[in-house]
Amino acid sequence: MSTTWFITGTSSGFGRILTERLLRRGDRVAATLRRPEALDDLRALHGDRLWVGRLDVTDAEQVRTVVDQAFKALGQIDVVVNNAGYGVFASVEEATDEQIRSVIDTNLLGSIHVVRAALPHLRAQGSGHILQVSTAGGQAVYPNFSYYHASKWGIEGFSETVAREIAPFGIRLTIVEPGATPTGFGPSLDTAPVMPEYENTPAGDVRRAVADASFVLPNDPGRIADAMIDLVDSGRAPLRLPLGSDTYDDVQSALAARLAEHESQRDVAYSVVKDAATP
Numbered sequence: 001m002s003t004t005w006f007i008t009g010t011s012s013g014f015g016r017i018l019t020e021r022l023l024r025r026g027d028r029v030a031a032t033l034r035r036p037e038a039l040d041d042l043r044a045l046h047g048d049r050l051w052v053g054r055l056d057v058t059d060a061e062q063v064r065t066v067v068d069q070a071f072k073a074l075g076q077i078d079v080v081v082n083n084a085g086y087g088v089f090a091s092v093e094e095a096t097d098e099q100i101r102s103v104i105d106t107n108l109l110g111s112i113h114v115v116r117a118a119l120p121h122l123r124a125q126g127s128g129h130i131l132q133v134s135t136a137g138g139q140a141v142y143p144n145f146s147y148y149h150a151s152k153w154g155i156e157g158f159s160e161t162v163a164r165e166i167a168p169f170g171i172r173l174t175i176v177e178p179g180a181t182p183t184g185f186g187p188s189l190d191t192a193p194v195m196p197e198y199e200n201t202p203a204g205d206v207r208r209a210v211a212d213a214s215f216v217l218p219n220d221p222g223r224i225a226d227a228m229i230d231l232v233d234s235g236r237a238p239l240r241l242p243l244g245s246d247t248y249d250d251v252q253s254a255l256a257a258r259l260a261e262h263e264s265q266r267d268v269a270y271s272v273v274k275d276a277a278t279p
Ligand SMILES: NC(=O)c1ccc[n+]([C@@H]2O[C@H](COP(=O)([O-])OP(=O)(O)OC[C@H]3O[C@@H](n4cnc5c(N)ncnc54)[C@H](OP(=O)(O)O)[C@@H]3O)[C@@H](O)[C@H]2O)c1
Pocket: 008, 009, 010, 011, 012, 013, 014, 015, 033, 034, 035, 055, 056, 057, 058, 083, 084, 085, 086, 087, 106, 110, 133, 134, 135, 136, 177, 178, 179, 180, 181, 182, 183, 184, 185, 186, 188
């Protein structure tokens, strides 16, 4: 049975590949992006199964308008993919205020705007599956990505909460966590002038590793798009979908370390309870 998808950030990378694959198999897509002309080739191929909306996710008013228009044009929308996003690659002191504001506006607030705009429609339908694109860096951390992590850890907390709130309405939410994948993401990383003070720190190490020609992005973007489609087709909606051996291993290590650290503080945690025995 054909499904209908709403996707943000469809000019390149996962958003574009997902749109292509869905259209190729006969689904309908409301593809949104800042530069609609980037989809002219797909419009020519797929006619009215492709609905295109100009959308910058940082503009909350525009998000509401475009989401409303898409539901009106397509009737029912089964899947909403919050995909638009990018990374700032700089140590904590190197990034500018504007770089920080912009990445939070896009990755965190942009995704929140889309969810809030879509929910009245999904509630009225009594169904829907939101795919929130996060990253391995939504649960693990890498020096030089602190602001990207702030945006993605933020959207993970938001999404996990919202998943509980909307389940009673028959709406599901899955946080998709791709690992490092060759898309437009690497080339469009927003960088800042390097501070020499950070050269011989973990931030400098990561910068050198990423600049090294042998740095490998292990995952296949087409397979990541297919895994998202397969998940929706399966009817399952796990809270998280880790995609990539790097995501799996890095998140596994991060969670194990967090749990060990958490457990090591048990006595302190319990010591502040009102009726705790004094040591
Ligand atoms: N590739 C990876 O290694 C990787 C790993 C984990 C997670 N991710 C996540 O995957 C998602 C997609 O990234 P990608 O890898 O496919 O990179 P990409 O090829 O650079 O695609 C990013 C898309 O987001 C759009 N975008 C950025 N800011 C926007 C805004 N304010 N409003 C609307 N669209 C905006 C871009 O549009 P423009 O063309 O207009 O800039 C582009 O279409 C992101 O959320 C990213 O964090 C990527």
